[in-house]
Amino acid sequence: MNREKKVKGLALKVGPLGENDRLLTLLSLEEGIMRIAVPGARRPKSRLAPTSALTFLELQIGGKGNLLKARQVKIIKSFSKLGEKLETLAAAQALTELSMLLVSTNDPQPEILETILIHLDRLQSSEFSSLGVLANCVQGCIHLLALGGYGLPVQECCKCRKKLVPPIGDWNWRCSLIESEGFAIGEIVNCEIMLNASELALLQRLLSPALPRKKTGEILGPFNVWLKFIAILELWIKTHLNKKLNSIEMLKKALISTEKIV
Numbered sequence: 001m002n003r004e005k006k007v008k009g010l011a012l013k014v015g016p017l018g019e020n021d022r023l024l025t026l027l028s029l030e031e032g033i034m035r036i037a038v039p040g041a042r043r044p045k046s047r048l049a050p051t052s053a054l055t056f057l058e059l060q061i062g063g064k065g066n067l068l069k070a071r072q073v074k075i076i077k078s079f080s081k082l083g084e085k086l087e088t089l090a091a092a093q094a095l096t097e098l099s100m101l102l103v104s105t106n107d108p109q110p111e112i113l114e115t116i117l118i119h120l121d122r123l124q125s126s127e128f129s130s131l132g133v134l135a136n137c138v139q140g141c142i143h144l145l146a147l148g149g150y151g152l153p154v155q156e157c158c159k160c161r162k163k164l165v166p167p168i169g170d171w172n173w174r175c176s177l178i179e180s181e182g183f184a185i186g187e188i189v190n191c192e193i194m195l196n197a198s199e200l201a202l203l204q205r206l207l208s209p210a211l212p213r214k215k216t217g218e219i220l221g222p223f224n225v226w227l228k229f230i231a232i233l234e235l236w237i238k239t240h241l242n243k244k245l246n247s248i249e250m251l252k253k254a255l256i257s258t259e260k261i262v
Contacts, residue, residue, distance in 0.1 A: 004062035007031065008076070010113060010120075011055045012096040016042065024051050024070065026059075027099055027116070032107035036061055038070045054079040054092055056117065079120045087130060088123050090251035091137035095119055098141055101241045102148030112147050116140070130255045134226045135219050137251060139206045141233050146207065150240050152232070154204045158182035164204070166197035173197045179235040193232055199225055203232075227252065 009028030017023040022041040026034045036059065040046045051057065051073055060072040082088045095116050103109050119140035128136065145151050156163050158181040167173050175195050176188035187194060195203065202221050205212045206229075212220040230248060238244050 003064075003068065004060070004071075005030075006058065006060050007034065008058045009034065009056070010096075010116065011051060011053050011057055012100055014051060014053045022051055025100070026057070027096075027103060027113050028108070029110055029113055030108055031105070032103045032109060033100060033105050035067065035105075036070050037063075037067050038073070041070075052078075052080070054082055054096070054120065077117075079124050081124050082120065087133045087251060087254040088128070090247050090254055091123055091133050091140075092120055093247035094137055094245055094251060095140050095144065097245045097247050098144050098237070101237070101243055102144060102150070109147070112144060115143050115147060119143070131219055131223050131226060134223070134230065134251070134255055135211055135221075137248075138226055138229045138233065139211055141237075142206045145233075145236070150236070151207075152203070152236060153182035154200065154207070156182075157185045159184040164200060166200040166204075168197050168201060170197055175200055177232055177235065179239040192235065193228060195228070199228065203229060223255075227256075 007026070007028045007030050009026040011024055012027050013025040015023050017037055020040050020042050022038040024036045024038050026036055028034045038051045041051050051070065055075055056077040058074040058076055059070050061068045061070050063069045079092065082092045099112055099116050103112055119136060122136055123133065126132065142152060154164060157175070158178060162185070164175065164183060164185070173196060174187045175183045175185050176191040177193040178184055178188070178191070183195070183200070202212060202225065214220055230252060234245070234248055
């Protein structure tokens, strides 16, 4: 049965298929993750050549088999500028990699698509410093995890179930990350990551839509604290989604090199 339809979505990944075709992995509004063949897209003058990663597309698709084919492709918005710098490309790829873990085939999750488009737009439309790229990637991942049902539990202690209310100004206070459960009040022996009160308060604020900023407009928190947050995300994703995101490792290397931190 021939199934002709129109779909919109973000191209997460594009790879070769046969001699001249491409295989497009699309985060679609209508059906979640879709894999679509794009015939002849690797030919230089093909009208379907614009099917590149980090592009928001409208496609006319159809076919009789399990792998549907793109008939027409229209670019709604391109995020190609993100590829001009390694750090912005890695940040964008971290968001797309994570979305592929959170969304399945025939599993439309429009809020995840909307959220990733917002964060890609932020990365592309602003001249971000290294700190800005890192902070936007961290917050984007936190938002996606929350929408996908794997949110960081930063509101209560995973052991005693008391509310996590960081006592700002008490520099002896600590909470520890137990990657299988969440944050526990106090210092736990052999724990990989601990946060002080101000660090936890900043992490809690990342659930809000906007990045926390000073009155001057600068992003709150030093670079090393945001590196600690990305390490938290790595552990959380590896534990709960059983996957290490290579793009996060690439992002850290690019940013650390830029900041010249040993």
